Amino acid sequence: xxxxxxxxxxxxxxxxxxxxxxxxxxxxxxxxxxxxxxxxxxxxxxxxxxxxxxxxxxxxxxxxxxxxxxxxxxxxxxxxxxxxxxxxxxxxxxxxxxxxxxxxxxxxxxxxxxxxxxxxxxxxxxxxxxxxxxxxxxxxxxxxxxxxxxxxxxxxxxxxxxxxxxxxxxxxxxxxxxxxx
Amino acid sequence: xxxxxxxxxxxxxxxxxxxxxxxxxxxxxxxxxxxxxxxxxxxxxxxxxxxxxxxxxxxxxxxxxxxxxxxxxxxxxxxxxxxxxxxxxxxxxxxxxxxxxxxxxxxxxxxxxxxxxxxxxxxxxxxxxxxxxxxxxxxxxxxxxxxxxxxxxxxxxxxxxxxxxxxxxxxxxxxxxxxxxxxxxxxxxxxxxxxxxxxxxxxxxxxxxxxxxxxxxxxxxxxxxxxxxxxxxxxxxxxxxxxxxxxxxxxxxxxxxxxxxxxxxxxxxxxxxxxxxxxxxxxxxxxxxxxxxxxxxxxxxxxxxxxxxxxxxxxxxxxxxxxxxxxxxxxxxxxxxxxxxxxxxxxxxxxxxxxxxxxxxxxxxxxxxxxxxxxxxxxxxxxxxxxxxxxxxxxxxxxxxxxxxxxxxxxxxxxxxxxxxxxxxxxxxxxxxxxxxxxxxxxxxxxxxxxxxxxxxxxxxxxxxxxxxxxxxxxxxxxxxxxxxxxxxxxxxxxxxxxxxxxxxxxxxxxxxxxxxxxxxxxxxxxxxxxxxxxxxxxxxxxxxxxxxxxxxxxxxxxxxxxxxxxxxxxxxxxxxxxxxxxxxxxxxxxxxxxxxxxxxxxxxxxxxxxxxxxxxxxxxxxxxxxxxxxxxxxxxxxxxxxxxxxxxxxxxxxxxxxxxxxxxxxxxxxxxxxxxxxxxxxxxxxxxxxxxxxxxxxxxxxxxxxxxxxxxxxxxxxxxxxxxxxxxxxxxxxxxxxxxxxxxxxxxxxxxxxxxxxxxxxxxxxxxxxxxxxxxxxxxxxxxxxxx
Ligand code: SF4
Ligand code: SF4
Ligand code: SF4
Numbered sequence: 001x002x003x004x005x006x007x008x009x010x011x012x013x014x015x016x017x018x019x020x021x022x023x024x025x026x027x028x029x030x031x032x033x034x035x036x037x038x039x040x041x042x043x044x045x046x047x048x049x050x051x052x053x054x055x056x057x058x059x060x061x062x063x064x065x066x067x068x069x070x071x072x073x074x075x076x077x078x079x080x081x082x083x084x085x086x087x088x089x090x091x092x093x094x095x096x097x098x099x100x101x102x103x104x105x106x107x108x109x110x111x112x113x114x115x116x117x118x119x120x121x122x123x124x125x126x127x128x129x130x131x132x133x134x135x136x137x138x139x140x141x142x143x144x145x146x147x148x149x150x151x152x153x154x155x156x157x158x159x160x161x162x163x164x165x166x167x168x169x170x171x172x173x174x175x176x177x178x179x180x181x
Numbered sequence: 182x183x184x185x186x187x188x189x190x191x192x193x194x195x196x197x198x199x200x201x202x203x204x205x206x207x208x209x210x211x212x213x214x215x216x217x218x219x220x221x222x223x224x225x226x227x228x229x230x231x232x233x234x235x236x237x238x239x240x241x242x243x244x245x246x247x248x249x250x251x252x253x254x255x256x257x258x259x260x261x262x263x264x265x266x267x268x269x270x271x272x273x274x275x276x277x278x279x280x281x282x283x284x285x286x287x288x289x290x291x292x293x294x295x296x297x298x299x300x301x302x303x304x305x306x307x308x309x310x311x312x313x314x315x316x317x318x319x320x321x322x323x324x325x326x327x328x329x330x331x332x333x334x335x336x337x338x339x340x341x342x343x344x345x346x347x348x349x350x351x352x353x354x355x356x357x358x359x360x361x362x363x364x365x366x367x368x369x370x371x372x373x374x375x376x377x378x379x380x381x382x383x384x385x386x387x388x389x390x391x392x393x394x395x396x397x398x399x400x401x402x403x404x405x406x407x408x409x410x411x412x413x414x415x416x417x418x419x420x421x422x423x424x425x426x427x428x429x430x431x432x433x434x435x436x437x438x439x440x441x442x443x444x445x446x447x448x449x450x451x452x453x454x455x456x457x458x459x460x461x462x463x464x465x466x467x468x469x470x471x472x473x474x475x476x477x478x479x480x481x482x483x484x485x486x487x488x489x490x491x492x493x494x495x496x497x498x499x500x501x502x503x504x505x506x507x508x509x510x511x512x513x514x515x516x517x518x519x520x521x522x523x524x525x526x527x528x529x530x531x532x533x534x535x536x537x538x539x540x541x542x543x544x545x546x547x548x549x550x551x552x553x554x555x556x557x558x559x560x561x562x563x564x565x566x567x568x569x570x571x572x573x574x575x576x577x578x579x580x581x582x583x584x585x586x587x588x589x590x591x592x593x594x595x596x597x598x599x600x601x602x603x604x605x606x607x608x609x610x611x612x613x614x615x616x617x618x619x620x621x622x623x624x625x626x627x628x629x630x631x632x633x634x635x636x637x638x639x640x641x642x643x644x645x646x647x648x649x650x651x652x653x654x655x656x657x658x659x660x661x662x663x664x665x666x667x668x669x670x671x672x673x674x675x676x677x678x679x680x681x682x683x684x685x686x687x688x689x690x691x692x693x694x695x696x697x698x699x700x701x702x703x704x705x706x707x708x709x710x711x712x713x714x715x716x717x718x719x720x721x722x723x724x725x726x727x728x729x730x731x732x733x734x735x736x737x738x739x740x741x742x743x744x745x746x747x748x749x750x751x752x753x754x755x756x757x758x759x760x761x762x763x764x765x766x767x768x769x770x771x772x773x774x775x776x777x778x779x780x781x782x783x784x785x786x787x788x789x790x791x792x793x794x795x796x797x798x799x800x801x802x803x804x805x806x807x808x809x810x811x812x813x814x815x816x817x818x819x820x821x822x823x824x825x826x827x828x829x830x831x832x833x834x835x836x837x838x839x840x841x842x843x844x845x846x847x848x849x850x851x852x853x854x855x856x857x858x859x860x861x862x863x864x865x866x867x868x869x870x871x872x873x874x875x876x877x878x879x880x881x882x883x884x885x886x887x888x889x890x891x892x893x894x895x896x897x898x899x900x901x902x903x904x905x906x907x908x909x910x911x912x913x914x915x916x917x918x919x920x921x922x923x924x925x926x927x928x929x930x931x932x933x934x935x936x937x938x939x940x941x942x943x944x945x946x947x948x949x950x951x952x953x954x955x956x957x958x959x960x961x962x963x964x965x966x967x968x969x970x
Contacts, residue, residue, distance in 0.1 A: 008602060009602055009603075009605075009607070010599075010602045010603060010641075011603075013256065014256060014257060015256075015257060015258075016257060016258075016268050016270065017257060017270050017271075043877060044877055044878050044880075074877055074881075075876070075877040075878040075880060075881040076878055076880035076881060076884075076914050076915050076916075078915050078916065078917060079914070079915050079916030079917070082916045082917065083916070090920075091915065091917070091920065093874065093876065093877065093881055093885070094877050095251065095836070095841050095843060095871075095874045095875055096843065096874075098251065098253075099251040099841070099843045099845070100845075100847075102251060103845075106847075123877065124607075124704065124833050124877065125607060126605070126833070126834070126836065126837065127833045127836045127875070127877060130253035130254075130255065130836045130837060130839070131253060131836070133253055133254050133255070133257075134251060134252055134253045134254070136257075136270070136271070137252065137254055137257075137269075137270065137271050137281045138251075138252060138271075138281075138282075
């Protein structure tokens with residue numbers, strides 16, 4: 001793995017403001033619990049990466065089921081949620097959900113008000129990079145967390161670059177701390 | 182004598198219907214300070230001839246109110262002047278007062294100015310060159326009797342009707358002036374509103390479209406390219422297309438005269454067939470439009486793989502999208518390079534005025550790695566004579582390693598991941614190297630399919646492995662067998678084709694025109710564009726293509742070995758797949774939309790930009806897809822379509838253009854238009870939903886294309902057809918019904934019959950109410966009757 005705080009794609013430099021490292025996965029669980037209106041945005045790679053026994057989408061489903069966080073499936077990945085018996089995912093293009101999250105007036109999927117925490121996973125690295133950047137600069141009360149196994153510096157918090165095993169261990173802890181199994 | 186004087190910003194303008202003097206009788210003469218236009222166009226001048234940078238601003242603001250920019254900054258700082266770097270994070274401002282939204286729109290404007298300047302300078306060079314060769318009075322003729330409207334974009338924007346090559350000079354002067362003004366607006370302390378920057382972006386796109394049109398109609402008129410020919414010939418395309426037993430010249434770039442010089446020299450000397458001339462990128466398009474003996478290697482992403490494979494015995498580069506390390510790479514395979522454009526001199530000695538013999542001798546003996554020759558005839562002579570002499574000496578020398586070398590190197594790979602982290606498509610090169618170390622080269626070979634040929638992996642590897650070459654070698658067998666057919670660029674769309682399809686397009690019965698264009702920075706390889714094209718051709722959309730996308734589309738064959746160009750008609754009609762040509766031929770796609778408004782709907786064309794754009798926006802279900810867009814030219818081309826009201830989708834890498842123009846279908850108030858019949862404001866639904874967006878996957882792009890073809894003017898029959906495609910694709914690719922059907926059904930007749938029960942249920946759940954289908958417009962001045970009249 002590359003240096004922990006380096007962007008996975010090395011030239012994708014951000015800053016001065018860069019994502020804080022999630023060194024203890026428990027912190028994510030705490031932030032999710034504290035959030036009033038969390039949301040999860042899941043891209044198409046969630047069903048493809050990282051390996052057969054460590055698919056992001058399965059963790060997304062477990063987190064959502066455990067913590068009751070709504071899911072927005074981008075691109076065509078909603079079909080993968082359905083295949084796994086998870087029927088409540090909303091779906092819209094990544095750019096659409098990014099644009100709405102940047103709008104402090106947006107009332108959310110359920111019309112109950114803006115979100116205060118967005119967890120991202122499974123978008124192409126560079127696309128997630130620029131969308132997180134759009135949110136860093138243009139959203140008002142939103143914090144973002146990148147749950148991919150690579151450091152994505154425009155998020156508010158991001159995992160460092162992790163091996164598949166370490167990433168999996170971290171996600172297990174998060175699910176666990178949220179009260180799931 | 183009938184005579185009218187106007188005093189405009191452009192100076193004194195005198196129009197004389199008839200003038201008798203000692204010299205003779207002049208009819209329809211227009212005089213302006215410093216120029217004389219013979220004006221035979223009887224249509225009265227429209228409201229916006231030669232628009233300045235704020236002339237069409239009101240229209241831009243209407244679009245931008247609906248499609249607000251969503252900025253995606255690449256980094257947090259600005260470093261454009263020595264006040265900087267300035268940290269613009271969130272609501273911070275730079276030393277000049279600029280904020281992040283302003284800065285992002287400014288960067289978009291810079292990109293579009295670069296793109297527009299590139300096409301316009303290309304057009305300027307072509308027009309001057311062709312005037313020098315063929316004379317100022319050579320007629321503009323791009324389709325003989327089949328085309329009356331020879332320059333729809335120029336006529337619409339400038340209000341002039343160019344008839345001869347010389348008439349194009351004035352049009353270019355206008356474009357050059359606009360780009361200078363636009364570029365100046367990006368200076369520190371100029372524009373201070375992101376919306377005004379965005380309006381200028383649209384202006385840059387519009388003048389870019391004029392520049393492209395000038396370039397293409399000039400070359401089509403005099404170089405004997407197919408003239409709006411649906412049955413333009415098929416050219417050979419592929420990596421293994423050249424007869425390697427012959428000396429081979431590779432041409433790369435966009436500006437065709439030097440390649441024409443090569444073909445002409447071969448023809449004059451009776452050498453046709455003795456030398457292979459193959460091309461990459463748009464020069465390949467244009468040289469196959471010029472000569473049936475030229476062949477196409479492939480899109481821009483294939484430059485390195487071809488050069489390193491040593492197949493080219495000589496390389497001629499002209500301009501645009503040429504790798505900056507072409508000379509260095511060519512030297513590795515002992516291939517001399519001729520640079521032929523003042524924009525791309527590569528540090529080479531200028532031999533334009535030297536004797537050809539001297540240049541040939543120096544190149545053949547390897548005394549110089551290349552030469553700069555700014556004379557297309559001389560390029561032809563030096564290229565051909567050199568390649569004939571050097572080919573036997575080179576003996577196709579290559580730097581592609583042997584399998585054993587790859588395996589040995591792979592054993593030393595430290596799996597440091599530097600290559601993967603440099604790769605734009607995140608290819609698992611380290612895993613592939615691990616397999617290679619065990620003798621399995623298949624994983625490396627598979628990477629070739631989605632490799633964009635950037636060689637960033639090479640640069641990143643601490644062991645200095647030429648990884649791109651490893652990948653090429655691993656996939657060599659397949660690569661060598663790649664031989665395809667592509668229909669060469671046909672040029673414009675005939676007026677009669679427009680007459681035939683105008684009504685079904687505007688009524689929505691031909692569900693859409695999909696322009697699949699642009700570069701080859703694909704996320705998953707070029708085959709995706711072929712899949713997308715075929716999906717919509719089968720559904721009886723009209724598919725128009727150009728540039729590298731047109732080439733990528735040729736690289737898929739069916740079971741019978743046929744490519745899309747062999748399977749589908751080249752006519753502008755339902756189910757057709759038409760290659761218009763090179764980048765500059767994109768103007769014909771805009772031209773077709775403009776001609777539908779003018780020829781079919783009889784809207785006035787002359788300098789009537791807003792009305793025509795309003796027509797296209799509300800009625801013509803056209804969508805652009807630039808799946809591999811990477812360049813600044815692609816940015817300005819897209820901007821030209823936005824201003825005309827045509828939405829554009831880019832691939833995921835296009836998210837790096839830094840800004841999307843997105844509609845908000847959840848905001849009902851955004852989607853009202855005037856009914857031109859009554860003046861009422863009517864809800865028309867989010868059609869089209871976006872003006873510019875990046876799709877994450879091919880599946881998303883397909884569903885979006887179907888959706889973005891809907892327009893407020895669709896008849897119920899047309900809307901039902903469009904909805905059928907949208908819903909069908911959504912169900913197939915997403916596994917569910919779309920969640921916004923209720924926004925696109927205006928009345929019961931819009932509902933596709935086969936899906937009636939399902940849709941009625943959804944409408945009920947959503948509390949849907951019927952709306953009426955207006956005669957839609959965003960322009961109050963087009964309302965024919967206001968209330969109380
Ligand atoms: S142009 Fe403005 S924001 Fe950019 S570096 Fe200069 S002062 Fe700073
Ligand atoms: S050359 Fe191909 S494999 Fe190498 S970095 Fe570029 S896209 Fe990736
Ligand atoms: S950069 Fe070179 S050494 Fe490192 S993993 Fe890639 S091929 Fe191996």
